[in-house]
Amino acid sequence: MTSDVLVGADGAWSRIRPLLSDATPTYTGTTFVETYLYDVDRRHPATAEAVGEGAMYALTPGKGIVAHREAGDIIHTYVELNRSAEWAGAIDFGDADAARARVAAEFEGWAPHLTALITDGETAPVARMIHTLPDGHRWERVPGVTLLGDAAHLMRPSGDGANLAMFDGSELAGAIADRPGDIEAAFTAYEEALLARTEPFYAEARELLDLCLGDRAPYSFTDFFSGAAEQG
């Protein structure tokens, strides 16, 4: 198939990115294991109370359990672990019970209503090995091709990625609409703004994960929210 205009909006493992850039995602050393509990107020009251109406962060250096409530009495959890790719690769996530037991073993001695977020998980746990592109990933213009979202700027999760991707889409649409018949001018203007806009988010994403799992966790995290880090 051939095309005059190609926008790579195909995520972390973009098939379009190699047309523009040699960069490939690298593993950050952190894996999130995703679990869900359902009907939590009735079936998991102690855990539901611990998570509350919003989000709960139980953090220590190198590992933590981060859970938030979603509509419909659902708790969605990321079990966050600084572990090697080999550690994650050695777990058979196709065997949900064995995977739950292996991940829960990392939290031996933790309160049962917290480890229940792992052991009572009602969907098969899913490993999300966190990958990133190099900080400030850039490329030279290639006629007819551009990127948006994770294809352009995959980084550690910090609550921004989906928002950045949607913003990119709207900015790209605006750039094209503003330059009828001149897609190259549109892509050039879009990319200049995109690359400048996105660059600072890599450091912010790294810092946020370090606040959660770094050597000073959980105090680094509470300081951040209380503003103590800025004052100090």
Ligand SMILES: Cc1cc2nc3c(=O)[nH]c(=O)nc-3n(C[C@H](O)[C@H](O)[C@H](O)COP(=O)(O)OP(=O)(O)OC[C@H]3O[C@@H](n4cnc5c(N)ncnc54)[C@H](O)[C@@H]3O)c2cc1C
């Ligand atoms: C654990 C975790 C937690 C996160 N939490 C948040 C958060 O709370 N808030 C936030 O804003 N962001 C969060 N993010 C980041 C967010 O998920 C991504 O930044 C966002 O999904 C990127 O959107 P995208 O459209 O660029 O890519 P994607 O969402 O990956 O979408 C790409 C799409 O392209 C499709 N595709 C891929 N290859 C092809 C192909 N060859 N042909 C056709 N289609 C293809 C895929 O199927 C997919 O539908 C999180 C990420 C992770 C890993």
